[in-house]
Amino acid sequence: MDDKKTTKERIARGAASLFRKQGYAAATLRQIASAIGIKSGSIYYHFDSKQDILFQIMDSTLCELTSIVEEGITKIESPLQKLYAAIDTHIRYHIDNLDYTYAADTEIRSLNEENLKIIIAKRKRYENIFKEIIIEVTTNSTTRIINTKLTTLALLQMCTGLSLWFQKDGELSIQDVIDQYYQFVMSGISDNEK
Amino acid sequence: MDDKKTTKERIARGAASLFRKQGYAAATLRQIASAIGIKSGSIYYHFDSKQDILFQIMDSTLCELTSIVEEGITKIESPLQKLYAAIDTHIRYHIDNLDYTYAADTEIRSLNEENLKIIIAKRKRYENIFKEIIIEVTTNSTTRIINTKLTTLALLQMCTGLSLWFQKDGELSIQDVIDQYYQFVMSGISDNEK
DNA sequence: GTCTATAACTAGATAGAC
DNA sequence: GTCTATCTAGTTATAGAC
Numbered sequence: 001m002d003d004k005k006t007t008k009e010r011i012a013r014g015a016a017s018l019f020r021k022q023g024y025a026a027a028t029l030r031q032i033a034s035a036i037g038i039k040s041g042s043i044y045y046h047f048d049s050k051q052d053i054l055f056q057i058m059d060s061t062l063c064e065l066t067s068i069v070e071e072g073i074t075k076i077e078s079p080l081q082k083l084y085a086a087i088d089t090h091i092r093y094h095i096d097n098l099d100y101t102y103a104a105d106t107e108i109r110s111l112n113e114e115n116l117k118i119i120i121a122k123r124k125r126y127e128n129i130f131k132e133i134i135i136e137v138t139t140n141s142t143t144r145i146i147n148t149k150l151t152t153l154a155l156l157q158m159c160t161g162l163s164l165w166f167q168k169d170g171e172l173s174i175q176d177v178i179d180q181y182y183q184f185v186m187s188g189i190s191d192n193e194k
Numbered sequence: 195m196d197d198k199k200t201t202k203e204r205i206a207r208g209a210a211s212l213f214r215k216q217g218y219a220a221a222t223l224r225q226i227a228s229a230i231g232i233k234s235g236s237i238y239y240h241f242d243s244k245q246d247i248l249f250q251i252m253d254s255t256l257c258e259l260t261s262i263v264e265e266g267i268t269k270i271e272s273p274l275q276k277l278y279a280a281i282d283t284h285i286r287y288h289i290d291n292l293d294y295t296y297a298a299d300t301e302i303r304s305l306n307e308e309n310l311k312i313i314i315a316k317r318k319r320y321e322n323i324f325k326e327i328i329i330e331v332t333t334n335s336t337t338r339i340i341n342t343k344l345t346t347l348a349l350l351q352m353c354t355g356l357s358l359w360f361q362k363d364g365e366l367s368i369q370d371v372i373d374q375y376y377q378f379v380m381s382g383i384s385d386n387e388k
Numbered sequence: 389g390t391c392t393a394t395a396a397c398t399a400g401a402t403a404g405a406c
Numbered sequence: 407g408t409c410t411a412t413c414t415a416g417t418t419a420t421a422g423a424c
Binding site: 021022025147150151152153161165172177184185188 | 215216217218219220300303304341343345346348351352355358359366370371374375377378379380381383
């Protein structure tokens with residue numbers, strides 16, 4: 001048993017893992033409860049509903065991700081170094097929190113109307129961090145970019161897609177992935193080298 | 195009513211649309227039936243089960259996509275032109291069949307064991323088309339590629355991600371998207387220009 | 389804070405009328 | 407080929423014992 005965490009955290013962790021494997025709709029509260037050794041009724045002491053579990057997972061993940069990416073670029077002046085730092089943080093956070101980021105990235109359609117509004121707004125804010133950096137990069141260089149919005153989405157899509165196939169014990173190291181992705185993105189958006 | 199198609203095709207079409215909006219598990223047979231103006235019991239005359247609908251959608255989509263991409267590159271000699279043609283076909287097919295490709299790209303986890311094997315194998319085959327092209331491109335040029343598998347997955351992830359946000363009536367034309375994506379990919383994997 | 393028991397509901401699937 | 411009616415099972419959520 002995972003004694004280091006509160007029951008609430010253990011429920012969220014178990015839920016995120018099942019949401020990733022089966023999807024939100026297909027994962028049942030009985031499975032979530034059973035995964036951490038409690039009964040489904042007990043979940044309602046910690047969460048209001050199944051929807052509430054999903055929302056809290058997505059909300060906390062988006063908030064944390066946004067805050068560490070913002071923090072990571074705050075002292076950097078060079079646009080290119082900002083871009084590298086943002087990609088680096090994004091990828092490392094995704095790899096360290098595969099279950100949570102997978103839910104945050106793919107389960108928007110499972111949110112109810114009220115929660116959807118909140119998450120969409122936070123997502124936009126996160127995407128804007130990257131969009132701003134890309135605009136900075138391109139204003140100071142010969143650029144290949146046709147559309148910054150498209151580029152931002154393509155970039156994030158590519159980096160986020162890691163959650164779908166990356167395996168910690170696989171053949172590729174995290175550093176390999178970050179370097180290759182940065183190379184990919186950098187050369188894709190700018191004629192400048194280095 | 196869509197008189198041009200058989201009922202079976204209309205069911206598949208309605209199902210794919212709902213699978214995209216809500217996910218396979220959350221979409222009900224009653225919703226699918228209602229979307230095309232029949233009752234849920236009637237579906238079983240055309241399909242064995244809900245799982246069968248999903249499988250046939252994914253299988254036919256993967257088969258068709260594979261065949262038109264293969265056909266599109268068959269007469270092309272230049273590796274770079276092959277890459278462009280493959281990306282072009284992939285993106286156009288995705289945009290023309292958003293509901294079907296979305297299911298094929300995201301609902302693997304909803305397949306049962308038997309169907310999973312079949313789809314995984316066809317997916318691998320499709321990915322290999324791109325991997326082979328990337329290997330061809332990189333053997334004839336100064337390359338930035340660390341790992342062809344990673345590059346293939348990043349490329350496909352990026353192009354496939356279109357299904358998540360692209361809107362036909364949006365500000366971006368299909369040609370814009372294809373050009374930017376090809377630029378992105380090309381410069382990402384090779385030092386050669388054009 | 390976790391349990392058991394169960395209410396209220398909805399799902400996929402089947403059978404047989406037409 | 408589509409319908410109505412229904413079976414069976416599983417779902418979220420609640421109530422109250424401990």
